[in-house]
Amino acid sequence: MLLVMHSSAKMPSSCWGRYRRVALVEWDPYAVAARKGIPTHKIDWSRPTMIKAGTHNIVRIVREQNCNVGKTEKDAFSRCLGEYDSIANRVNNDQALGELLISTGSA
Numbered sequence: 001m002l003l004v005m006h007s008s009a010k011m012p013s014s015c016w017g018r019y020r021r022v023a024l025v026e027w028d029p030y031a032v033a034a035r036k037g038i039p040t041h042k043i044d045w046s047r048p049t050m051i052k053a054g055t056h057n058i059v060r061i062v063r064e065q066n067c068n069v070g071k072t073e074k075d076a077f078s079r080c081l082g083e084y085d086s087i088a089n090r091v092n093n094d095q096a097l098g099e100l101l102i103s104t105g106s107a
Helices: 029-036 076-104
Strands: 002-008 018-027 058-069
Touching: 002 076, 018 076, 029 058, 058 076
Parallel strands: none
Antiparallel strands: 002 018, 018 058
């Protein structure tokens, strides 16, 4: 499952304005539990809080970008957030459809 996350970006002092870090991360509690040897009944299902691979059930960071936060809906942060959100929705819907076809036995 893909999630879109954002946090404050650390930029050099020469960059004026506000910047946010936007990331598209792969979140799979089962894979992380298997890798760490955690029983399935003790899996942590809470949403991750840090953008860092290997922490809180995040398998990998698919995409990541620092974006300028403007005052309108056409700023880089809003566009990047919208783009990553559409990618996550498309991939998550395709995965759900694939799992549905496998579970029902359809070819």
